[in-house]
Amino acid sequence: MLGSLIQQTVNALTIGSIYALIALGYTMVYGVLRMINFAHGEMFMLGAYVAFLVLSMLIGTVGAAGAIALAAAFVIAIFLVGVIGVGIERVAYKPLRNSTRLAPMLSSLGVSLSLVTGIQILAGPQPVAFPSFFPVVRYQVLGGTITSMQIGILIAAFALMFGLQFLVNRSRIGIIVRAVSESRPTAQLLGINVNGAISMVFFVGPLLGAAGGILYASYYGIMTPTMGAVIGLKAFTAAILGGIGSIPGAMLGAFILAFVEVGGTALLPVITHGMLGTEYRDVLSFAILILVLLIRPAGILGEAVSEESIVYKREF
Amino acid sequence: MTLVFDKLRKQYGQVVAIDDVTTSFAPGLIHGLIGPNGAGKSTLINMTAGSYSVSSGSIALDGKRLDTLKKYQIANSRVARTYQNIRLFDQMTVLENLEVCFYPADVGGTWKEVVWPPYASARREKRREKCMDILRFFDLQGYAETDAGSLPYGRQRMLEIARALVCEPRVLLLDEPAAGLNHHETAELTARLAAQRVPDRITIVVEHDMDLVMKLCDNIIVMHHGKLLFQGTPAEVQASPDVQLAYLGTANDIDEIRAAAQDRRAQLGIRARRRS
Amino acid sequence: MSVAETLTAAKPHSGRAISFLVFAIAIALIAASPFLPNYYVRVINSLLIYILLGIGLNIVIGYTGLLDLGFVAFYAVGAYSYALLASPQLDLHWPFLAILPVAACLGAATGILLGIPVLRLRGDYLAIVTLGFGEIIRIIINNLDWLTGGPKGIARLDKASILGIQVARPIDFFWLLLITVLVAGVLVWRLERSILGKAWAAIREDQDAARGIGINTTNAKLAAFATSATIGSIAGAIFAASQRFVSPESFTLQESVLIVLMIVIGGIGNILGIVAGAAILMLLPEVLREFAEWRILFLGLLMIFLIIVRPAGIVPRSFGPDKLIRRLFGK
Ligand SMILES: Nc1ncnc2c1ncn2[C@@H]1O[C@H](COP(=O)(O)OP(=O)(O)OP(=O)(O)O)[C@@H](O)[C@H]1O
Ligand SMILES: [Mg+2]
Numbered sequence: 001m002l003g004s005l006i007q008q009t010v011n012a013l014t015i016g017s018i019y020a021l022i023a024l025g026y027t028m029v030y031g032v033l034r035m036i037n038f039a040h041g042e043m044f045m046l047g048a049y050v051a052f053l054v055l056s057m058l059i060g061t062v063g064a065a066g067a068i069a070l071a072a073a074f075v076i077a078i079f080l081v082g083v084i085g086v087g088i089e090r091v092a093y094k095p096l097r098n099s100t101r102l103a104p105m106l107s108s109l110g111v112s113l114s115l116v117t118g119i120q121i122l123a124g125p126q127p128v129a130f131p132s133f134f135p136v137v138r139y140q141v142l143g144g145t146i147t148s149m150q151i152g153i154l155i156a157a158f159a160l161m162f163g164l165q166f167l168v169n170r171s172r173i174g175i176i177v178r179a180v181s182e183s184r185p186t187a188q189l190l191g192i193n194v195n196g197a198i199s200m201v202f203f204v205g206p207l208l209g210a211a212g213g214i215l216y217a218s219y220y221g222i223m224t225p226t227m228g229a230v231i232g233l234k235a236f237t238a239a240i241l242g243g244i245g246s247i248p249g250a251m252l253g254a255f256i257l258a259f260v261e262v263g264g265t266a267l268l269p270v271i272t273h274g275m276l277g278t279e280y281r282d283v284l285s286f287a288i289l290i291l292v293l294l295i296r297p298a299g300i301l302g303e304a305v306s307e308e309s310i311v312y313k314r315e316f
Numbered sequence: 317m318t319l320v321f322d323k324l325r326k327q328y329g330q331v332v333a334i335d336d337v338t339t340s341f342a343p344g345l346i347h348g349l350i351g352p353n354g355a356g357k358s359t360l361i362n363m364t365a366g367s368y369s370v371s372s373g374s375i376a377l378d379g380k381r382l383d384t385l386k387k388y389q390i391a392n393s394r395v396a397r398t399y400q401n402i403r404l405f406d407q408m409t410v411l412e413n414l415e416v417c418f419y420p421a422d423v424g425g426t427w428k429e430v431v432w433p434p435y436a437s438a439r440r441e442k443r444r445e446k447c448m449d450i451l452r453f454f455d456l457q458g459y460a461e462t463d464a465g466s467l468p469y470g471r472q473r474m475l476e477i478a479r480a481l482v483c484e485p486r487v488l489l490l491d492e493p494a495a496g497l498n499h500h501e502t503a504e505l506t507a508r509l510a511a512q513r514v515p516d517r518i519t520i521v522v523e524h525d526m527d528l529v530m531k532l533c534d535n536i537i538v539m540h541h542g543k544l545l546f547q548g549t550p551a552e553v554q555a556s557p558d559v560q561l562a563y564l565g566t567a568n569d570i571d572e573i574r575a576a577a578q579d580r581r582a583q584l585g586i587r588a589r590r591r592s
Numbered sequence: 593m594s595v596a597e598t599l600t601a602a603k604p605h606s607g608r609a610i611s612f613l614v615f616a617i618a619i620a621l622i623a624a625s626p627f628l629p630n631y632y633v634r635v636i637n638s639l640l641i642y643i644l645l646g647i648g649l650n651i652v653i654g655y656t657g658l659l660d661l662g663f664v665a666f667y668a669v670g671a672y673s674y675a676l677l678a679s680p681q682l683d684l685h686w687p688f689l690a691i692l693p694v695a696a697c698l699g700a701a702t703g704i705l706l707g708i709p710v711l712r713l714r715g716d717y718l719a720i721v722t723l724g725f726g727e728i729i730r731i732i733i734n735n736l737d738w739l740t741g742g743p744k745g746i747a748r749l750d751k752a753s754i755l756g757i758q759v760a761r762p763i764d765f766f767w768l769l770l771i772t773v774l775v776a777g778v779l780v781w782r783l784e785r786s787i788l789g790k791a792w793a794a795i796r797e798d799q800d801a802a803r804g805i806g807i808n809t810t811n812a813k814l815a816a817f818a819t820s821a822t823i824g825s826i827a828g829a830i831f832a833a834s835q836r837f838v839s840p841e842s843f844t845l846q847e848s849v850l851i852v853l854m855i856v857i858g859g860i861g862n863i864l865g866i867v868a869g870a871a872i873l874m875l876l877p878e879v880l881r882e883f884a885e886w887r888i889l890f891l892g893l894l895m896i897f898l899i900i901v902r903p904a905g906i907v908p909r910s911f912g913p914d915k916l917i918r919r920l921f922g923k
Contacts, residue, residue: 114892391806
């Protein structure tokens with residue numbers, strides 16, 4: 001019992017840390033542009049595909065990559081996806097900054113669809129085996145099984161998240177990004193480089209998402225062109241759960257969601273006497289999303305947006 | 317028939333934007349609401365119209381509480397407003413911007429409008445007639461089919477006021493209607509608002525253009541730091557040393573102002589006595 | 593210059609000529625349909641279904657300005673209504689005309705049930721919640737084997753008949769769909785011009801200001817949601833009757849996104865635009881038959897391009913049905 005508890009906890013932490021990496025991108029983009037970036041899930045997918053490509057270019061065959069090649073592929077791939085993210089923002093969202101709220105969201109839907117089909121055309125729609133980025137050793141801890149892969153994923157994900165925290169809270173660029181999130185017009189009036197801040201967000205967000213994608217593909221040993229859709233939706237759920245726009249909120253939401261999911265998957269069939277099987281895991285996450293929005297639309301750490309604040313901001 | 321604020325308060329966290337305001341507005345008059353930036357004028361308008369919630373106290377029209385109603389219900393009690401920053405339905409035509417105001421009255425007949433064309437055209441004709449009347453009044457009839465968002469700024473201001481007037485409101489709240497208008501436009505606006513002084517309407521105008529306020533208003537309320545500082549006719553307001561200090565002085569607290577005004581009165585009194 | 597620009601920019605005279613041309617082509621196509629091979633009739637039928645779906649979804653997206661990404665759920669409700677009430681699955685064999693109102697009501701009810709909690713939310717959340725809702729419905733259909741047949745779906749649906757006349761061949765469905773599209777199109781167009789339609793537009797432009805003029809925005813949005821869901825559900829019932837088979841595969845997220853795409857490309861908020869969008873959506877695979885998978889890539893890129901360069905779509909809102917009628921019949 002204790003063993004399986006530990007095992008499930010580590011499972012939830014692993015999945016949660018991957019959700020968190022993706023959720024951060026949603027929340028940061030929403031923070032600066034007040035836009036839902038439907039193409040963000042595709043950055044996650046691109047991460048895996050680009051890493052695969054980089055790896056095969058580095059060493060010819062993907063199978064027997066050494067640690068250095070893997071690390072290099074990881075870093076190069078997430079960097080490349082960050083650059084792609086910036087490029088997409090320039091082309092598909094920037095021209096729409098002053099049009100309706102719907103326009104950039106629709107544009108991101110188009111980007112999402114194009115990326116998925118583009119990869120389907122280039123790499124084929126079928127799933128592709130993905131190399132393991134960490135050695136797989138099983139440890140028995142108090143009767144539960146934990147793999148070195150999980151530990152590796154946790155370390156990588158947490159390192160990235162701490163890096164982001166540092167960037168946002170301590171660096172100049174982080175302060176700029178936060179200023180732009182607070183109020184774009186005011187930041188503009190103060191002479192802050194708003195475009196630079198937005199580009200930064202569209203670099204860091206996809207970079208983290210891509211890292212999540214590589215870790216995820218490596219965890220499950222597989223990648224598909226459509227892998228970003230459902231995960232993206234869940235990460236977005238996590239971002240809303242934690243309070244959209246809030247960086248700590250996104251991480252908190254991701255872990256809560258992961259724990260509910262892992263716990264729910266284990267308990268659902270037991271509680272309902274097999275009426276509802278594990279297939280309903282995704283239903284559970286979406287049901288949580290809807291519930292959270294009903295009970296606390298601002299999320300756990302988010303600030304409430306009422307007409308008052310909207311009217312007030314408009315007066316300036 | 318009056319609009320009554322009773323011990324009205326509005327607080328944003330630590331900021332007290334409206335502090336215990338109690339006053340009433342008589343019908344048939346145009347009330348000017350003036351005060352320096354940040355005095356709380358827009359907050360009062362927004363609370364009356366239901367855009368902002370009330371922290372404590374109450375707002376009542378004819379003895380009926382407004383502050384407990386939802387925003388659209390307040391509008392349906394025939395309280396109409398304009399915004400400090402123009403808020404029109406940009407991608408609808410000028411005519412449609414006015415027509416849509418008849419929604420509360422006409423929505424019940426929607427299905428009949430859909431399935432029975434003669435009924436629909438009769439309704440539409442009726443609505444349009446009223447809209448065109450008000451458009452002519454504001455000299456906008458030539459723009460009826462233009463998108464509201466592409467009107468010149470001054471016309472947009474006029475259209476927003478027209479939208480507030482089209483359903484003949486009992487309470488009309490105007491938040492800086494002359495902001496951004498040139499001399500000529502302001503004069504036109506003043507004349508039009510004066511012509512809309514009907515017996516059972518309460519009009520409240522927030523405005524920084526003192527010329528307009530003094531010409532137009534029957535009663536002026538001066539606010540400062542969320543409190544009522546002074547209320548009276550234009551002549552009284554112009555003569556009041558409190559008001560002058562609120563606008564010109566550096567004092568921050570209302571009591572300080574009162575004290576300063578007292579001093580000044582004393583000084584004036586001395587001077588006056590000396591002269592005589 | 594695009595067709596629409598030509599239509600709108602040109603002098604009434606030439607505009608009228610083009611309007612007549614388009615109108616004549618439409619009439620000719622309708623008149624020729626009975627004589628086309630079955631394959632083409634089927635293509636035209638799915639074109640009509642997409643138009644019907646577009647007319648429904650456009651109420652929410654185009655008129656009211658709410659991004660609904662779970663529209664396909666209502667389509668599924670209609671399709672499974674027919675599948676369950678007219679098949680050996682539950683051994684029910686209701687007539688088509690009895691199922692249609694049931695499907696319509698179920699669709700409306702689902703729309704309202706989803707709408708009541710969700711429509712109070714901020715606009716951007718709506719997209720994500722409806723998307724989640726669409727997925728929930730699909731997953732439930734996929735797993736509720738005893739009722740829906742799970743991933744295998746439900747086969748051997750009854751042949752539909754209306755007042756004793758069998759509706760089974762593609763051409764029968766062509767007439768059924770054509771009538772449905774025309775009726776729905778006219779009703780929805782009249783709805784758009786009604787006072788409720790104006791309120792929808794006001795909500796789209798500025799929801800707070802709309803409340804400020806006395807519009808109960810929750811009710812108006814619910815009405816939009818329910819109407820849209822009803823049309824989606826009716827389309828689903830007809831779709832199921834014409835395929836005589838339903839499975840969860842027809843109700844994926846991608847399907848929802850494609851309908852959104854079609855509306856945006858054709859002309860958001862304009863019924864004529866939807867017809868154009870549906871035509872592109874359906875004709876493209878015929879043109880690009882060798883490159884089937886390129887179709888969606890092309891549509892995605894086209895949408896991005898249009899949103900940036902021509903946000904009003906191919907046939908902009910300003911060229912609506914009333915304008916077409918005026919062009920055609922003078923005045
Ligand atoms: N939504 C809000 N949140 C926080 N503070 C607010 C909000 N709205 C107004 N305030 C504060 O309340 C005070 C009164 O503001 P209000 O807008 O009512 O002033 P005003 O008299 O209309 O000024 P102006 O002449 O500049 O329009 C100000 O200190 C303002 O900063
Ligand atoms: Mg103000």
